[in-house]
Amino acid sequence: MANELDELTLARARQGEPAALSALVRHYEKPVFALVGRLMCSRAPAAIDDVAQEAFIRVIRGISRFDPSGPARLSTWIVTVATRTCLNALRGRNRDAPLDGDGQAAASDPGASPEELVLERERGHRIEAAMAALPAEMRAVLVLRAYHDLDYPEIAAALDLEVGTVKSRLSRARMALRQVLARGEQEEQRA
Amino acid sequence: VSPTPDRSDEFSRLERAALAHWQAPSPAPDFADRVLARALAEAAPAPPPRGRLAVAALALLVLGGALSIRSMVGGPGAVPTDDQPSALGGYDGGLRPEVSSGATNDVASEVSSTEGDGVDPGVRLEQGGAGRGDGRSAVRDGVSRHLSGDRPGALPGDRRRDPRRAFAGPRGQPS
Numbered sequence: 001m002a003n004e005l006d007e008l009t010l011a012r013a014r015q016g017e018p019a020a021l022s023a024l025v026r027h028y029e030k031p032v033f034a035l036v037g038r039l040m041c042s043r044a045p046a047a048i049d050d051v052a053q054e055a056f057i058r059v060i061r062g063i064s065r066f067d068p069s070g071p072a073r074l075s076t077w078i079v080t081v082a083t084r085t086c087l088n089a090l091r092g093r094n095r096d097a098p099l100d101g102d103g104q105a106a107a108s109d110p111g112a113s114p115e116e117l118v119l120e121r122e123r124g125h126r127i128e129a130a131m132a133a134l135p136a137e138m139r140a141v142l143v144l145r146a147y148h149d150l151d152y153p154e155i156a157a158a159l160d161l162e163v164g165t166v167k168s169r170l171s172r173a174r175m176a177l178r179q180v181l182a183r184g185e186q187e188e189q190r191a
Numbered sequence: 192v193s194p195t196p197d198r199s200d201e202f203s204r205l206e207r208a209a210l211a212h213w214q215a216p217s218p219a220p221d222f223a224d225r226v227l228a229r230a231l232a233e234a235a236p237a238p239p240p241r242g243r244l245a246v247a248a249l250a251l252l253v254l255g256g257a258l259s260i261r262s263m264v265g266g267p268g269a270v271p272t273d274d275q276p277s278a279l280g281g282y283d284g285g286l287r288p289e290v291s292s293g294a295t296n297d298v299a300s301e302v303s304s305t306e307g308d309g310v311d312p313g314v315r316l317e318q319g320g321a322g323r324g325d326g327r328s329a330v331r332d333g334v335s336r337h338l339s340g341d342r343p344g345a346l347p348g349d350r351r352r353d354p355r356r357a358f359a360g361p362r363g364q365p366s
Contacts, residue, residue: 016234018227018231021227021230022223022224022227025222025223025226025227026223029218029222029223029226030217030218033215033216033217033218033222034215034216034217035215037215037216038213038215045216048216049218049219049222052218052222053222053225053226053229056226056230057226057229057230057233060226060230061230120212123209123212124212124213124214127209127210127212127213128213131213146202146206146207146210147210147215174202174206177206177209177210178206180209181205181206181209
């Protein structure tokens with residue numbers, strides 16, 4: 001995650017100053033939005049916005065209880081809050097809700113050829129589909145590890161799991177990812 | 192790509208390249224403003240819930256309605272009316288023999304109408320009513336003895352057997 005919020009702003013945010021709270025939200029909105037977007041797997045942008053907003057509301061409510069001198073970094077704490085908020089939201093939703101992949105298109109290399117752009121987009125869709133097929137808790141382990149650099153104990157604490165469970169779930173998620181990559185390579189070779 | 196699980200902690204180059212294709216959405220420019228506005232709105236003191244006000248209003252209506260019905264139907268707090276003799280001076284039971292033995296409503300109303308001014312000839316004073324002890328009680332007692340004692344066999348207060356009652360006026364005085 002991005003570098004941490006400065007101590008002074010954090011202290012003011014803990015006292016409930018609106019300007020400091022606004023700075024906190026702006027500092028962490030991109031990683032939180034990315035986390036929620038990946039965990040919700042391409043659901044409608046409005047739903048992602050709602051969950052991200054709810055996560056920040058919980059962060060603001062609990063920021064006064066966050067201990068800067070404690071073992072957890074602020075970013076880890078915020079990611080934990082956002083992950084739990086998102087998993088709670090996913091448990092209450094229909095898992096078969098239609099996917100909306102338009103907002104999840106792969107980043108385009110400005111110098112890439114049209115064929116390469118198409119290939120990249122197809123790879124992005126395959127990855128998304130493979131991750132969407134995983135159980136949400138398994139997907140969360142992969143996302144926290146791959147995109148937010150949480151170590152195993154931090155992931156275990158965020159998801160309220162044993163470290164061994166975190167490792168096994170990450171291993172299975174990576175296996176699913178490799179299978180998708182293998183199928184993609186075969187399709188590209190045929191094409 | 193091997194389908195077997197990789198137990199190493201680090202993602203392989205191929206895995207990282209694949210995960211890099213999984214792009215994430217970005218927040219809208221006004222996302223932080225909306226979050227802060229919602230947080231401040233939730234932190235503001237909430238007005239009293241409408242539900243409580245509605246329940247309080249309903250309770251007042253029910254209570255007021257119950258009191259109104261009670262005052263209309265009657266009861267300890269009922270408003271006195273002219274057709275309720277007990278309300279005029281305290282019902283002492285003296286009229287019961289007359290009413291229950293076939294007295295007409297006219298007699299009952301005559302008695303009740305004369306009780307109020309304290310000149311009634313002994314009907315209620317025989318029973319030790321409210322007028323006992325005042326300055327007029329001796330006169331009343333005399334009238335009462337006159338009405339009941341002069342006639343052998345007459346019961347105290349039995350005006351129907353008194354032949355002079357046939358000539359009595361509205362106030363019980365011989366006309």
